[in-house]
Amino acid sequence: MTLSPLELLNRLRDRLRRGSLERELSDELEFHRSMLERDQREAGVSDAEAQRRSRMQLGNVTYVKEETRAMWSLGLVDDLMQDVRYATRVLRHNPAFSAAVVLTLALGIGANTAIFSVVNAVVLRPLPYADSDRLYSLWTVPAQSPTDRNPASFPDLADWRMQNTVFTEIGGYAFNRYEITGGDVTDMARGIGATSQVYDVLGAVPIVGRLPRPDEERLPVMAISYRLWQRRFGGSRDVIGRKALLYEKPYTIVGVMPLGFHFPSPDIDLWLTLAALSAGPSDAANPWFVSRGLHGWRTVARLKPGVTPMQAERQMNAIMQRMGEAFPNEDGGTSVALQSIRDDTVGGVQRGLWLALGAAGLVLLLACVNVAHLMLARMSSRSREIGIRRALGAHRWRVARQLLTESVFLGILGGVAGLLLAAVGIRLLIRFSPGDIPRLENVSLDAVTLAFAGCASILTGVLFGVVPALAAGQGGAATTLRESARGGVGGYGARARSLLTAAEVAFAMILLVGAGLMVRTLGSLLTTERGFRTENVAAFHVAFPNERYPGTTSKQVVLDRLLERLRAIPGVTLAGGSTSLPPSRMQQASGYVIEGDPPPQMGQEPQAIYVPASPQFLSAIGVPLLEGRPFSAGDGPAAPRVVMISRELARRNFAGRSPLGRRIQVADSLWTIVGVVGDVSFQGVDKAPRPTIYVPWAQSVFGGAWIAVRSSLKPEAVEEPIRAALHEIDPLMNARDLKPMEAMVDDSMIRPRFQTWLLTTFGGLALLLAAIGIYGVIAYGVTQRTAEIGLRLALGAPPRTVVSSILRRGMSPVLVGLVMGSIGSFAATRLMRGLLYGVSPTDATTFAVTAGLLGGVALVAAFLPARRAAKLDPLRALRQE
Amino acid sequence: MPSAKRDLLPGTLDMLVLKTIALGPLHGYGIAQHIKQLSRDVLQVDEGSLYPALQRMRQRGWLTAEWGTTPNNQRARYYSITAAGRKQLGAEEAGFAELVTAIQRVMRA
Numbered sequence: 001m002t003l004s005p006l007e008l009l010n011r012l013r014d015r016l017r018r019g020s021l022e023r024e025l026s027d028e029l030e031f032h033r034s035m036l037e038r039d040q041r042e043a044g045v046s047d048a049e050a051q052r053r054s055r056m057q058l059g060n061v062t063y064v065k066e067e068t069r070a071m072w073s074l075g076l077v078d079d080l081m082q083d084v085r086y087a088t089r090v091l092r093h094n095p096a097f098s099a100a101v102v103l104t105l106a107l108g109i110g111a112n113t114a115i116f117s118v119v120n121a122v123v124l125r126p127l128p129y130a131d132s133d134r135l136y137s138l139w140t141v142p143a144q145s146p147t148d149r150n151p152a153s154f155p156d157l158a159d160w161r162m163q164n165t166v167f168t169e170i171g172g173y174a175f176n177r178y179e180i181t182g183g184d185v186t187d188m189a190r191g192i193g194a195t196s197q198v199y200d201v202l203g204a205v206p207i208v209g210r211l212p213r214p215d216e217e218r219l220p221v222m223a224i225s226y227r228l229w230q231r232r233f234g235g236s237r238d239v240i241g242r243k244a245l246l247y248e249k250p251y252t253i254v255g256v257m258p259l260g261f262h263f264p265s266p267d268i269d270l271w272l273t274l275a276a277l278s279a280g281p282s283d284a285a286n287p288w289f290v291s292r293g294l295h296g297w298r299t300v301a302r303l304k305p306g307v308t309p310m311q312a313e314r315q316m317n318a319i320m321q322r323m324g325e326a327f328p329n330e331d332g333g334t335s336v337a338l339q340s341i342r343d344d345t346v347g348g349v350q351r352g353l354w355l356a357l358g359a360a361g362l363v364l365l366l367a368c369v370n371v372a373h374l375m376l377a378r379m380s381s382r383s384r385e386i387g388i389r390r391a392l393g394a395h396r397w398r399v400a401r402q403l404l405t406e407s408v409f410l411g412i413l414g415g416v417a418g419l420l421l422a423a424v425g426i427r428l429l430i431r432f433s434p435g436d437i438p439r440l441e442n443v444s445l446d447a448v449t450l451a452f453a454g455c456a457s458i459l460t461g462v463l464f465g466v467v468p469a470l471a472a473g474q475g476g477a478a479t480t481l482r483e484s485a486r487g488g489v490g491g492y493g494a495r496a497r498s499l500l501t502a503a504e505v506a507f508a509m510i511l512l513v514g515a516g517l518m519v520r521t522l523g524s525l526l527t528t529e530r531g532f533r534t535e536n537v538a539a540f541h542v543a544f545p546n547e548r549y550p551g552t553t554s555k556q557v558v559l560d561r562l563l564e565r566l567r568a569i570p571g572v573t574l575a576g577g578s579t580s581l582p583p584s585r586m587q588q589a590s591g592y593v594i595e596g597d598p599p600p601q602m603g604q605e606p607q608a609i610y611v612p613a614s615p616q617f618l619s620a621i622g623v624p625l626l627e628g629r630p631f632s633a634g635d636g637p638a639a640p641r642v643v644m645i646s647r648e649l650a651r652r653n654f655a656g657r658s659p660l661g662r663r664i665q666v667a668d669s670l671w672t673i674v675g676v677v678g679d680v681s682f683q684g685v686d687k688a689p690r691p692t693i694y695v696p697w698a699q700s701v702f703g704g705a706w707i708a709v710r711s712s713l714k715p716e717a718v719e720e721p722i723r724a725a726l727h728e729i730d731p732l733m734n735a736r737d738l739k740p741m742e743a744m745v746d747d748s749m750i751r752p753r754f755q756t757w758l759l760t761t762f763g764g765l766a767l768l769l770a771a772i773g774i775y776g777v778i779a780y781g782v783t784q785r786t787a788e789i790g791l792r793l794a795l796g797a798p799p800r801t802v803v804s805s806i807l808r809r810g811m812s813p814v815l816v817g818l819v820m821g822s823i824g825s826f827a828a829t830r831l832m833r834g835l836l837y838g839v840s841p842t843d844a845t846t847f848a849v850t851a852g853l854l855g856g857v858a859l860v861a862a863f864l865p866a867r868r869a870a871k872l873d874p875l876r877a878l879r880q881e
Numbered sequence: 882m883p884s885a886k887r888d889l890l891p892g893t894l895d896m897l898v899l900k901t902i903a904l905g906p907l908h909g910y911g912i913a914q915h916i917k918q919l920s921r922d923v924l925q926v927d928e929g930s931l932y933p934a935l936q937r938m939r940q941r942g943w944l945t946a947e948w949g950t951t952p953n954n955q956r957a958r959y960y961s962i963t964a965a966g967r968k969q970l971g972a973e974e975a976g977f978a979e980l981v982t983a984i985q986r987v988m989r990a
Binding site: 004006007010011014024025027028029031032034035036058059060063064067068070071072 | 908909910913927928929930932933936937939940941942948955956957958
């Protein structure tokens with residue numbers, strides 16, 4: 001029967017006022033009857049007889065009402081309502097069961113929703129640029145290390161723009177740090193100086209004002225971040241047109257970018273023009289603008305409509321090859337690689353996030369399995385009810401639908417509770433997450449996340465409900481009734497339970513192996529030989545801006561004075577400065593050639609980290625001198641040019657021979673090697689140390705320095721004296737990131753720490769769920785077999801055999817699960833490559849320990865009910881039947 | 882009691898009800914009586930079909946229901962035909978005439 005829209009609407013309206021319609025129908029039928037009664041009386045029948053006849057004539061009133069009522073109902077919907085009402089009643093009568101199910105599901109759904117909200121905000125939601133999937137960054141790939149992705153040089157960028165036909169435009173930008181001065185507080189901010197094409201290409205919309213215009217490329221204008229706007233300018237709209245001082249130089253604010261605009265990373269607060277990068281009146285004086293060999297420019301480009309990234313990459317490489325022929329020294333052998341802006345922005349965290357979602361998914365699966373166990377166990381106590389319903393003519397599908405409604409209803413209850421947990425979980429996640437996850441401030445329980453939670457709840461309900469529903473449908477009504485007399489759901493239920501247990505163990509195993517690998521990674525990171533000593537060292541960064549310290553001499557003099565003043569602080573033993581600081585502050589790398597060695601092939605020049613460092617810097621951070629002499633005050637600007645090299649560089653280039661006295665060509669000069677020092681990584685504790693060249697600061701002055709101060713006191717105790725010393729040297733000088741070096745090392749490990757925290761939490765949850773599940777299944781099996789066990793005991797079976805028989809039966813699915821889990825882990829942990837350090841994804845020890853742990857917990861969980869069974873009083877057990 | 886009671890032809894109940902109330906608003910009992918009397922007791926409207934049919938036609942918008950008072954001052958629900966109901970009645974009458982003619986042609990052959 002099809003209903004017209006009008007009819008459906010009327011039905012719906014009638015459905016809602018069913019009560020009054022019902023009363024009206026009763027009144028109407030009573031009127032009808034009274035009229036019939038009157039007819040009878042008028043025909044001369046006695047009053048009592050008239051009433052009786054009228055009733056007979058009217059017929060079956062209940063039938064009339066039943067038929068009419070069907071007009072007011074909505075078929076399936078009303079069936080569903082009935083099922084839900086029935087489900088509520090059933091669940092209310094078993095509060096302990098319902099609470100266990102809802103809590104288990106809430107844990108699973110809550111964990112998934114929380115992680116998903118992060119994945120959604122960080123990875124899935126489109127980036128805040130127009131048509132963001134057409135945006136790519138271009139990287140140069142040196143021939144000798146094809147896995148590297150380097151920025152471009154400014155001349156490269158100009159050539160690319162001129163010659164390509166695949167991008168609407170290519171923009172270039174470089175990072176810089178600024179002190180925002182003027183006013184009471186000095187803010188530290190990171191910004192990019194960009195060509196005007198960058199802002200054109202992005203197509204981003206500021207919330208106030210605008211982005212720098214093409215005609216302003218050389219003017220001191222900038223857009224600021226929402227964060228800075230709120231913090232420094234109180235969110236006032238008249239900030240547009242105001243000037244802010246960056247290192248004392250005024251810049252006009254032209255726009256404010258929206259919250260969550262992180263181009264190209266979350267720590268950027270200023271979007272500036274080229275005016276912020278070129279110090280002098282012309283670019284010619286600035287090597288970053290003129291040198292083809294200085295790869296300091298990152299790029300962003302918009303693909304023309306209809307052009308594929310593959311076509312673009314092909315053309316860019318053809319252009320690059322021509323450039324390589326024209327400039328063999330700088331561009332020879334170099335190729336170009338495209339990376340989508342999405343990978344650029346979230347590539348670093350994407351893998352970890354998907355992995356976390358996978359782990360949460362496994363926890364949810366475990367929760368499902370546990371709930372399915374509970375449902376199956378309860379099925380046996382309900383099989384009588386179901387048998388009766390079947391015997392009374394309920395269709396098998398109708399019974400299964402009723403059971404499914406119950407489980408989906410439970411799933412939704414679990415989902416609602418899970419949302420509450422997720423709200424808490426999201427806060428925890430944000431609190432403990434590493435600060436470098438982009439777009440994290442977008443995380444919220446938004447519509448997409450709610451939809452995800454809703455789907456997860458319903459799917460969960462179907463997933464754990466389908467096994468019991470199928471089990472209920474097995475066999476005819478008679479079988480079910482007969483079986484219920486024996487108290488079981490039969491072979492299907494038993495087989496289902498074994499399978500579920502095996503699956504449960506397998507899921508838990510995969511999660512625990514993942515957690516174990518992360519724990520071992522963290523262990524390796526903590527115990528790895530770092531090459532420097534952090535105890536009692538405080539470190540910070542200072543800037544020597546051109547506005548206050550023009551030219552190299554003033555920069556060098558101020559650093560000397562500052563270090564002298566720091567060494568005068570009571571307790572301070574050593575103080576030194578450098579452009580780079582372990583574990584993860586690297587300023588620049590450079591190509592080098594050893595004098596006397598055959599010249600490297602075109603484009604094959606080896607690269608080393610290039611570190612200008614003052615005397616005492618390396619000893620302050622505890623890098624050992626292995627050979628030769630350290631830098632001293634004698635290595636001044638006019639003194640002979642000298643370098644110290646790292647052991648790794650010595651190993652690569654001087655195999656066995658002493659490098660002392662040899663000369664090395666780097667940064668356009670020839671330097672004499674006077675010392676060899678230990679290896680240090682400047683690119684993170686999880687990265688192997690690269691060849692490193694240290695040059696005297698005085699011979700290669702830079703516009704800012706990391707200062708390390710070693711003392712006999714706790715590093716926190718010298719922080720105040722350090723600030724005072726800086727203020728004394730220059731009231732405008734600030735110590736940025738002043739903290740104990742140990743804290744810097746800790747900070748650099750925040751990401752692996754977070755991954756470990758997440759995975760061990762999920763792993764622990766999985767272990768708990770698996771233990772509960774196994775315990776529940778075996779305890780249930782023992783209850784079912786009470787009579788059999790009693791009989792055995794009565795016939796003289798020793799309790800030991802009873803225990804071992806129960807354990808054998810209980811543990812065999814566990815063993816199957818362990819094998820399945822090992823295979824699953826073998827496949828799954830491969831996805832963790834890149835997150836691990838010092839441990840292989842298929843680390844045998846981790847696998848063995850995990851299997852042992854899980855097997856042990858399962859054994860304990862199985863042993864408890866088995867022991868109880870062995871202690872049964874045979875007589876009581878037999879009487880139970 | 883005459884044994885000539887006939888079940889209604891399927892689908893004709895709606896038409897008969899609509900025709901009846903097209904003459905003026907009437908309650909359920911009145912509709913049943915009207916059909917019975919005009920058909921000389923041949924057509925018996927079963928209450929079990931009448932009331933569901935009235936609800937269905939109301940939902941389809943062919944008639945409206947309103948409580949009123951009988952000449953004897955009893956409360957009763959009166960059904961009135963709507964414009965849509967008249968249109969439907971016309972269509973059903975035409976269809977029915979066609980059907981009857983067709984059946985007669987067959988029976989006379």
